[in-house]
Amino acid sequence: MSSIPESALNALTESLNSSTIFTPSSPGYQESIKRWSDTGIKEAGIVIQPTTAEDIRTALLWAQSQKCDFAVKGGGHSVAGTSSSKDGLVIDLSRLNTITVHPDTKTVTAQGGAVWKDVDEAAAKYSLAAVGGTVNHTGVGGLTLGGGYGWLSGQYGLTIDNLLSATVVLADGRIVTASVSENEDLFWGLRGAGYNFGVVVDFTFQGYDQPNPVYAGILSFPPEKLDQVVAELNKLFSESPNPKSGAMLIFAPTPASPSIALNTIVYYNGTLSEGETHYAGLLALNPELNTATSIPYSKLNSLQNEMATYGDRKSFKGLFYRLPLDTAFLRSVLDDLEAVNAKYADLMPAVLLECYDMRKTCSVPFEQTAFANRSAAQNGIVHLRWKDAALDGEFRAWARTLQGRFKEFYYGSGSVEAEGVPQYINYAEPGDAVVGNIYGVNLERLKLVKAKYDPGNVFCKMHPVLP
Numbered sequence: 067m068s069s070i071p072e073s074a075l076n077a078l079t080e081s082l083n084s085s086t087i088f089t090p091s092s093p094g095y096q097e098s099i100k101r102w103s104d105t106g107i108k109e110a111g112i113v114i115q116p117t118t119a120e121d122i123r124t125a126l127l128w129a130q131s132q133k134c135d136f137a138v139k140g141g142g143h144s145v146a147g148t149s150s151s152k153d154g155l156v157i158d159l160s161r162l163n164t165i166t167v168h169p170d171t172k173t174v175t176a177q178g179g180a181v182w183k184d185v186d187e188a189a190a191k192y193s194l195a196a197v198g199g200t201v202n203h204t205g206v207g208g209l210t211l212g213g214g215y216g217w218l219s220g221q222y223g224l225t226i227d228n229l230l231s232a233t234v235v236l237a238d239g240r241i242v243t244a245s246v247s248e249n250e251d252l253f254w255g256l257r258g259a260g261y262n263f264g265v266v267v268d269f270t271f272q273g274y275d276q277p278n279p280v281y282a283g284i285l286s287f288p289p290e291k292l293d294q295v296v297a298e299l300n301k302l303f304s305e306s307p308n309p310k311s312g313a314m315l316i317f318a319p320t321p322a323s324p325s326i327a328l329n330t331i332v333y334y335n336g337t338l339s340e341g342e343t344h345y346a347g348l349l350a351l352n353p354e355l356n357t358a359t360s361i362p363y364s365k366l367n368s369l370q371n372e373m374a375t376y377g378d379r380k381s382f383k384g385l386f387y388r389l390p391l392d393t394a395f396l397r398s399v400l401d402d403l404e405a406v407n408a409k410y411a412d413l414m415p416a417v418l419l420e421c422y423d424m425r426k427t428c429s430v431p432f433e434q435t436a437f438a439n440r441s442a443a444q445n446g447i448v449h450l451r452w453k454d455a456a457l458d459g460e461f462r463a464w465a466r467t468l469q470g471r472f473k474e475f476y477y478g479s480g481s482v483e484a485e486g487v488p489q490y491i492n493y494a495e496p497g498d499a500v501v502g503n504i505y506g507v508n509l510e511r512l513k514l515v516k517a518k519y520d521p522g523n524v525f526c527k528m529h530p531v532l533p
Contacts, residue, residue, distance in 0.1 A: 069111060070111040070154075070155075074128075075089065075111075075112060077128070078114075078125065084117040085115055086115040087114050088112070090109065095113070098156075100142075101149065102142055102203075103144075103145040103378070105381070106143075106145055106146065106149065107147070108152040111154055111155065112155050113155075113158055115158045115160060116157065116161070116162065117161050119233065123239045126157075129154070129155050130237070130522075130524060135152070135154030135155070136151055136154050137150050137155075137156050137157070138157045140178060140206065140207035141203065142205070145382045146496055146497070146498075148495070148527040157265065159207065162178050162267065163181070167189055173270055174196050175270045176268065177268045178206070178267050178269070181202065182201075183367070183368070184206075186363065186367055187364050189364075190362060194276055196218075196272070197214065197223065197228050198216050198225060198367065199216055199225075200215075200367055201370050201371065201374045202367035203371065203374075210225045210226060210229060210269055211256060212260065212491045212528075213226055213257075213439060217312050217335075217367070219422055220308070220310065220426060222272075222426065223429075223430060225271070227427070227430055229257060229269060229270070230272055231244065232256055232266050232267075232268065232269050232270070233266065233267040234263065235264050235266075252519055254436055257436055258491070258505075259491075259531060260436075261528035261529065261530075262520060263515070278337070280335050280336070280360070280366055281335075281337065281340065281359070281360055282332060282334070282341075282358060282359075282361055282366050282369060284329055284355060284356075284357045284369065285330045285331075285345075285349070285356055286328065286330070286355035287351060288327065288354060289325075289404070292328060292400060295328050296393045297393075299391060300391055302347075303422075304389035304390040305390075307424075308423060309423045311333060311335070311344060311423065312333045314330065315418070316329040316331065316418045316419075317399065317400055318373065319415075320355075321372075324407075325407070326407055327354075330353075331369055337360065338359065345358070378451050378452060379454075380451050381450040381465045382449055383449075383465045383466060383468070383493075384492075384493025384494045384498065385446030385469060386445060386446065386472065387444055391419070399417060403417060406464060412452045412457065413451070415449075415450050417446065417468070418447045419446040421444060424444070427440055432506065432507050433508070436512055437508075438486055438491075438505050438508055439487050439488065439489065440486050441488055443486075447493055448465045448469055466498070469498070470500065473500050488501070496527070499529070505529075509531070513532070513533055516533040521533050
């Protein structure tokens with residue numbers, strides 16, 4: 067049963083004009099609180115799925131008048147439950163998922179509840195692509211508001227570097243546009259600290275011509291080839307980075323084998339021949355599995371989907387490291403993964419290390435957006451998946467220990483923020499930041515923007531800035 071008084075619930079439902087509404091007794095309620103990770107599920111008092119900004123405004127003002135906890139759900143990928151509310155209100159944006167492509171300006175407008183698959187497929191109809199997430203069922207909103215790395219970042223920068231405008235419902239109920247010409251300070255804050263200011267109803271992005279397929283796929287190697295694989299990745303991304311390329315090194319079990327394998331996702335924005343030439347060194351190592359081929363860009367961000375399915379319990383800890391990759395250190399990480407994998411039948415452990423050409427991202431001055439993660443640091447993830455809730459604490463502690471080892475090895479025990487904040491905010495759920503100030507040099511200005519647009523700290527689920 068909901069702890070919200072029935073009279074209050076009735077007042078909300080009667081004031082909404084375009085929303086689908088779920089309460090604990092409603093058919094479809096359990097589906098409405100489902101999340102990517104079971105650890106993110108909370109029993110909401112009421113879930114609304116609006117289709118207009120006006121209903122979002124109504125819900126926000128109601129929640130504040132009732133002093134009711136609320137959460138906003140986009141793609142629902144938070145393993146910590148920041149898109150869920152225990153006994154409170156959930157504003158689920160999933161019905162706001164329309165994509166509008168403007169071929170004349172090569173821009174793409176995505177509503178706040180869309181996922182990247184929606185964007186990729188709609189843009190592809192016009193031979194366009196936008197900088198988006200590398201798992202295509204993640205939400206457009208969450209990824210964008212925290213920065214947004216993707217396969218196209220080497221060429222075009224972050225998702226926020228290609229954001230042109232956004233429509234935002236503020237805590238006081240105003241519906242405003244944020245861009246370089248309207249509410250410029252809000253637009254600045256949205257790009258990197260966007261969880262702090264309101265509910266974004268739509269985003270307009272700059273798109274880019276992408277008429278041709280890309281070269282991409284998975285190359286899988288046995289653990290004994292770690293030295294050779296790392297050497298090739300260092301050549302590609304440390305010695306001679308190419309903005310058209312990207313890769314991920316994933317230590318994880320495979321469907322074919324329960325033991326840890328080296329799974330490398332490779333990407334090159336070019337022809338099959340160009341891609342094979344670019345990755346000739348890796349291909350010469352004779353991977354046990356090779357799915358790399360020419361595919362439409364709209365399929366690129368589905369390559370991780372089999373490794374990132376819904377269900378079970380998950381832990382997601384952000385890593386950061388510097389190139390070149392260190393073989394001896396990674397060998398010790400691999401040994402740790404193999405040990406924990408062998409010990410727990412219920413656990414699927416993985417470490418993912420991203421390799422991008424960071425020059426385009428780092429060419430944008432820190433002060434131009436609120437995003438502080440512009441440095442030579444590369445991003446990574448410790449990702450654990452299991453079923454038994456009794457093991458939550460043990461597995462999360464193990465993941466934090468490994469997270470700390472990366473920080474210590476690559477940055478030492480002192481401050482890590484001299485060259486910008488190395489930890490990516492989208493990979494740092496509440497309680498998991500291992501830097502002192504995840505907003506870096508932009509924090510003081512963010513406090514001023516927060517005081518102007520959300521002085522009551524209504525939006526406080528994800529790394530809140532205190533005005």
